[in-house]
Amino acid sequence: MLYTPSFRFVARKPTGAKLALKPVHVWGIRVRLQVAHAVRDLALFDLALDSKLRGCDLVQLKVSDLLSCSGVKRRVVIVQQKTGRPVQFEVTEQTRRSIAAWVGSKRLGFDDWLFPSRIKVGCHLTTRQYARLVDKWVALVGLDPAAYGTHSLRRTKVALLYKKTGNLRACQLLLGHSTARYLGVEVDDALELSEALEL
Secondary structure, X not given: OOOOOOOOOOOOOOOOOOXXXXXXXXXXXXXXXXXXXXXXXXXXXXXXXXXXXXXXHHOOOEHHHHEEOOEEOOEEEEXXXXXXXXXXXXXXXXXXXXXXXXXHHHOOOOOOEOOEOOOOOXXXXXXXXXXXXXXXXXXXXXXXXXXXXXXXXXXXXXXXXXXXXXXXXXXXXXXXXXXXXXXXOOHHHHHXXXXXXXX
């Protein structure tokens, strides 16, 4: 008797580069999160856009990474897990407000995870849960979650900056790519370009 293997087809998310959000989508998601009083989700969404961090780095942030005694920092330096290299990012006024509201509502201490797990005490939000939240957010504005992912938030500001300025080196630097450092691009210049974006 001939053996015929049986295959089970499972719907999977397409792989490959995920699309960046457009400003209209960013504002649409932000408004819906504000209306729903989703304080944590709004802080996470805003910080993901500003920081341009990979999901693994974003979910592992501590309150002390973003807050000082005087409030939410305007600029932050984080060492990336994947590369071991530091990357600096700006924290916009909108994001400072949403982070302050989240930390205050949750009464988080300096040593706490910025986005603690709701399931496991003492742990942070997982990258899988973060990915599920991104799917939910993009669906709020009628986008197909299969075309977007956590990398979409990482790329959104950089894609907009590149479209406006054509400055690829500044974009590389904002994403923490080391090659930009050798091309004469200053971190402060890149951050000022990013800060100037209305998003």
